[in-house]
Amino acid sequence: MRRSTCARLLLLLGTFAVAATIAAQDPPQKPQERDAAEGKTVVELVIQPEASAELVARALRTRVGQPLRAAEVEADLQLLLAKFKLIARCDVEEVENGVRVWFVLEEERTFDRYEFHGLSAFTEREVRTLLGLDVGQRINRRAADQYALTLRERYRRKGHAFVQVRIEEDRSNSVLHFWVDEGPRVKIGRIVYLGNAAYPGWIALRFADNLAGSPRLTSEAAGLLSSTEYSREVLDEDLDRLRVWYRQRGYRDARVEFVGEEYRDDRTVVDLTIRIVEGRRYQVASIDVRFDGDGPSRYPKEDLLALVKSKVGAPYDFLQIEQDQLAIARFYGERGHPREGQFGRGIENAFQVNHPEERCDVEGAEVHRVFPVHEGSPKQLRAVHVRGNTDTQDRIVLRKIFQMPGERLDLLRLERSQNVLDSLRYFSDWQGYGGAKFELLPVEGLPDQVDLAIDVQEGDTGSFLWGGGVSTAFGVQARLQFLKRNFDISRLPSSWNPIDWFGEIGSNKAFHGGGQELSLTAMPGTELSFFDISFFEPDLFKTHMDTIGLRVAAYRRLQSLDSFRSDTLGGELGLQRSFTEELSVGFALRDETVLVRDVQPGAPTLVFDAEGHTEVRGLSANLSFSDVDYPIEPTQGFRVRLGGEFAGGFLGASADFWKVGLNHTQYFRLWKDARDRAHVLRLKSSFDWGGGFGEDENLFLTERFYMGGNTLRGFEQRRAGPFQFGKPTGGEARVLSSLEYGFPLFSTRQQGQLRETEVLRGHLFVDYGMLGLAIHDLGSPRLSYGFGVRVLVPVLEAPLEFDVAWPLLAEDLDQERIFYFSIARF
Incomplete structure (x- = not known):
């Protein structure tokens, strides 16, 4: 039966x-x-x-x-x-x-209580949170079995490969006991790859594609400063990532197999072996573009194929396909064709470039690729609408939009507008991330026109920052700062009670929405103290475009040096005209009182000449041009600034001098790794020249140029250059140059962002400098080399930098500083 x-x-x-x-x-x-x-x-x-x-x-x-x-x-x-x-x-x-x-x-039996035994890696509170259990909650055996499976899975993902969770019923007391035997926490020791001929298993600093870093595997072999917990579940996920990664690089027949694991004596370290059968790497046999839609194409096929960087006969590369799609999309975008889904999905007859259709020739290991393109029709921008700005004036948003109504749509300019608007950090989007949302809207009855809607949500633009800093150049400092972005000096509180002001300011009901900036800073320190209040109005005459900005500042700077102390109290009034977002010219008038005191015996003659009170009144001008991809950590582009100042003479005061300077920084993106992080070569150069006139033969004491510290790594602050009586005198002409190669060390992808946010970057550098008492005295070059790391913390608005440098060329009186570090705030 x-x-x-x-x-x-x-x-x-x-x-x-x-x-x-x-x-x-x-x-x-x-x-x-x-x-x-x-x-x-x-x-x-x-x-x-x-x-x-x-x-x-x-x-x-x-x-x-x-x-x-x-x-x-x-x-x-x-x-x-x-x-x-x-x-x-x-x-x-x-x-x-x-x-x-x-x-x-x-x-089904229900128990009144539950108890956990043997927990060490997790607290009971963490376990309850993981399982969704409340204190004193009644549970049944069926649910307990599921809880045990979940807990076992969580332990294994944390590296407890031998964990056991046993359930014991105490029916007399109506208690369920969870007995946890965690076992050792297992770390990955070595990962041995077999059969990987095309890519090495590991490369120092990950300068090129390698199996340890490029596929973004979670399971990593033990390194110098880190190790990874072993989880078989995570390893299986990594094997899938590795298979996809190989196939994206043209090894379409690649197989990745887990061979086995070998535990060391105490079972706390495991060595893994992975076999890779790469197979042949497919090549691109042909590339074509197919126009979908009625009628002839608007642009020659040859123009589009010229944009495609993938070449016939080259190895298959999935990442290059994405770049080719983007190049075609940008071509159409700057010619007025909105891309489907980029700024909304409501546009009729929008442009589309889909993932290419591919036909594989297995025998020849070749791929025939066709990009299907739906051109759509070009559009004209009719109007721009700002929505959601309950407190910020429309003009504050509109002046950052580089696409004017009546013009042919240009998606590249819209992208740039959105990036610039986001960089203001005035708004938060609907998901809680920073920025504004752009949406193109169809115009009823006008299919060739669109409206641009900019959705914003008022963000927190006022911040009170406090903390401290330390550097080898300026010693220990405390820092207190109130910074209010999107400030409006004309929007007064509704109440005369100062106590109510704080609430209205915090809720953006007062002093908010005008696009101005107010900053109050206090930085007391052991060697340098600085106090500042500044106000900046970027659009004084409300022209939106081609703006003129006003800056007003008052400050006090106290500095304690080796042969004297200085106390500077001053103010500044400046105007800045921004012709474009990249090009600006500025003028400023400053008025200062400088007190030089506590002059030490043996100080340079220049210090004795400047002892006492000195009035400084100067008129300066500068021309700036910046064309970089990212303002905080650029990867390509350049910045240049030309400036000059005239003090004394017809302006009055007691110090007569002039200064000119040229600063240039060029960024070369050498390549990007598999995680789209850039390796960058930075060339930074500057030239400064100044002098006295009239009764002043020399450039005034506090205006002179120095080298060392952050200007010339490897040397003590102000301790590379001319000396008198063993004390630095500074100079009137200076040339500085730095060649730096920067590379990514650690990054993370924040929620809602496509580009990874870099947290830690390394760099190798060579610094060069010359300082002379006059322009004809430039000589005795200094040269240093070294390496360092830069920690990029967004909330600090400034990097933390650590450098180690050694002088190659130095003079006898120069003082070396091998280690240099600067912490902006913490």
Whole structure:
């Protein structure tokens, strides 16, 4: 006689069935084949225990005289659990003229309390949070089994490969005990790759593609400063990532297999072996563009193919495909074709470039690629609407939009506008991230025109920053700063009670929405103290474009040097005209009183000449041009600034001098790694020249140029250059240059962002400098080299930098500083 179990008949039956031995009449022991039981007539229905038989039988869909159906048995098991709180096992036995069906029932027991034992890696509170349990919550055994599985999975993902979770029932006290045997926490020691001919397993600093870093594997071999917990579940996910990574690089037949694991003596370290069968790397056999849509194409196919960087005969590269799609999209975007989904999805006949269609020739290991393009129709921008700005004036947003109504749409300018608007940090978007949302809207009855809607949400633009800093150049400093972006000096509080002002300022009801900036800073320190209040209005005459900005500042700077102390109290009034976002010219008038005191014996003659009070009044001008991709950490582009100042003379005051300076920084992006992080070569150069006139033969003491510290690493602050009586005198002409190679060390992807945010970057550098008492005295070059790391912390608005440098060229009186560090705030 053949017998079967309904659990084998149903896909999900094992979830509901519990193996339990019931006394009385035993159900069948040997299973019957599924096909033999399905559809046969139920000739007898047996329910155990018999005390529940009558009530349960009335509720079941499975009945005597009816065919046996898998779906009905599954529904019966769910019903017994949901309605009667009974765990059931269904068995089937073939008999004459049909089958006998058994439902073996066990009441689901609920326990009043639960206890965890053996926890070490997690606290009980963490475990309850993980499992979603409340203190004192009643649970049943079925739920406890699921909790045990979840807890075991969490332990294994944390590296406890041998964890065991056992459940013990204390029915007399109605307590469920979870006994956790965590076992050792296992770290990954080595990962051995077999068969990887195309890519090495590891490369120092990950300068090129390698299996350890490029596929972004979570499981990593132990390094100098880190190690990774071993989890087989995570490893399986990494194997899938590695397979995808190989195939994206043209190894479409690649296989990645886990060979095995080998634990060391104490079972806390495991070595892993992974076999890779790379196969052949496919090449691009042909590239074409297909225009979808009616009528002829608007642009020659040859123009689009010229944008494609993938070349016939080159190895297949999935990442290059994305770049080619982007190049085609940018081509159409700057010619007025909005891309489907980029700024909304409501535009009729929008441009699309989909993932290319590919035909593979397995025998020749070749790929034939076709880019399908739906050109759509070009659009004209009719109007721009700002929405959601409850407090910020429209003009503050509109002046950062570089696309004017009436012009042909240009998506590149819209992208740039959005980046500039986001950089203001005035707004938060609807998901809680920083920025504004751009949406193109169709215009009814005008299919060739669109409106631009800019959705914003008022953000927190006022911040009170406090902390401290330390540097080898300026010693220890404290820092207190109140910074209010999007300030409006004309929007006064509604109440005259100063206590109410703070609430209105905090809720953006006062002094908010005008696009201005107010900063109050206090930085007391051991060697340098600085106090400043400044106000900046970027659009004084409300012209929106081609703006003129006003800057007003008052400051005090106290400095304690080796041969004297200086105390500078001053103010500045400046105007800045911004012709474009990149080009600006500025003029400023400053007025200062400088007190030089506590002059030490043996100080340079220049210090004695400047002792006492000196009035400084100067008029300066500068021209700035910046064309970089990212303002904080650029990867390509350049910045240049030309400036000059005239002090004294017809302006009055007691110090007569002039200064000119030229600063240039060029960024070369050498390449990007697999995580789209740039390796950058930075060339920074500056030239400064100044002098006195009239009765002043020399450039005034506090205006002179120095080298060392952050201007010339490897040398002490102000200690590389001319000396008199063993003290630095500074110079009137200076040339500085630095060549720096920067590379990524650690980055993370923040929620809602496509580009990774870099946290730690390393750099190798060479610094060069010359300082002379006059322009004809430039000589005695200094040269240093070294390495360092830069920590980029967004909330600090300034990097933390650590450098180690060694002088190559130095003079006898120069003082070296091997280690240099600067912490802006913490």
